[in-house]
Amino acid sequence: MRIFPVSQLGAKGKWRTEAMRTLSEPFFVWFKRGQGRITIGGSSSNYSMNNAFFIPAGTMHGFDVNLNVFGTALFMGRNCKAVLPEQPLHLRVRDGIHQTEMTFLLENIQREIFNTNVGSDRAASAYVDLLSVFMQRQATHSSVAQSSPKSSREIVEAFTKLIENEFRNGFNVSDFAQKLGMTPTHLTRSCKIACGKSALQILQDRKMFEACKLLTETQVPIGDISQSLGFVSPAYFSRAFAQITGKNPTDFRKLN
Template identity: 45%
Template sequence: MSLFPEIRLVPFSRLTQGGRWRVQAMRSYSAPQLLWITRGQGRITVGGVTGGYGAHNAVYIPAHTMHAFEVTGAVYGTAVIFSGMPDLELPETSHHLRIRDGAVQGEFTGLLESLQRELEGRRPAARRAVQHYAGLISVWLERQIAEAEEPVSATDSARRLAAGYAALVEKDFRSDKSVSDYAAALGVTPTHLTRVCKQTCGRTASDLLTERKISEARRLLADTSAPVKQIAGALGYGSPAYFTRVFHDRTGQAPLAFRQAI
């Protein structure tokens, strides 16, 4: 067990252990995280908005925020996971920052290296040092967000709607709510909601909802021994047979075949 459960540094190579689907599927974590990409490129979806990422990008994802991260063997970086630091001042919304200043890049890399040394060693006052380095990381993040602020654009309303939809899905995806139910809660039509989701992340509103359900189904199949019928019911599917069809359509495998292949 880690001596410092409140913060972890996880290399991207470890994020895919146990199956690349664990990072590429639509999911969320109970702790905030900051992704620091040092090499490679791909696409990431956070809160219903998809964008490309490259080297020296920092992506902040609040707790319980739906996201999916395309990561290949050519992508290198570190995930900073703030597991139990309620007093740490972190943003309430997601941010994707492209850090172009070499000095700023070096500053953050230095903070991560110093934090890693404290986490790995048994130096005096290490726990206090870890807390201070975590605080400096939060200050670095806050400053980069402030410098990156841009004027409000015409796409902001679409992004806000997509983020609102993603937040509702994350809250209620285990229910039997449909896209129409979510659209009604947001005060828009299902057609408009789908149009906006296609604009912001290239997926329909139905795709986002189904991907989140199937991601959780994969986790439950991999990490628990719950029967398929129980998993189907827990995710709002009235029929296990229908759940099996949807799961197969999305993954290319039946639920039990997926479990046996883990």
């Protein structure tokens, strides 16, 4: 279990928050101040002060963070035992008492995570349990309905799940559209409606996040990264990477 200020997540590059990715653990983020856009499961919405989001493990997402955004990000761990929502949640916590309760829970989770006393792990887990109850109660009256048409959201949700399973296989948008039983034009139109991005942008985002992660967190050779992400050659990977990030993979690794 890990907890960070939201501003710290994007301090080493926008790709760490904005690029579409999935996590192998549940994720909770509380935006105390500021505003921006967040995309979860292929559907985008605005966030503002006192907004909270729960994102289940395996759900593709990304959000923008600027200098005016303050809040807390909680990574709950792969072995989290709390009874958590099965679907993403967007909560607008308007009541001052509930805002104070949210702050109290997150501050206590943080204290126990950094505590070296006996039982601190169990205490942190207990507060996460309370946070899950808080989310369940808030969801009954402060969850935010999705604004995009249901059919578009469902298509893009299926697309992002398919990407997560297949993005390393070199498939293009046409391949994914065929697997979903539709034309590439229909898929791209649905993506634009649901999240303002094309199908190609969503696919490229996921690949580039994985590339950035491998370049910064491992010493895997660039040629091997290219092959693992389904690019036809290291040269093509380098061109695509530079086009999106503004740097070639070698320079990006040196700077990060």
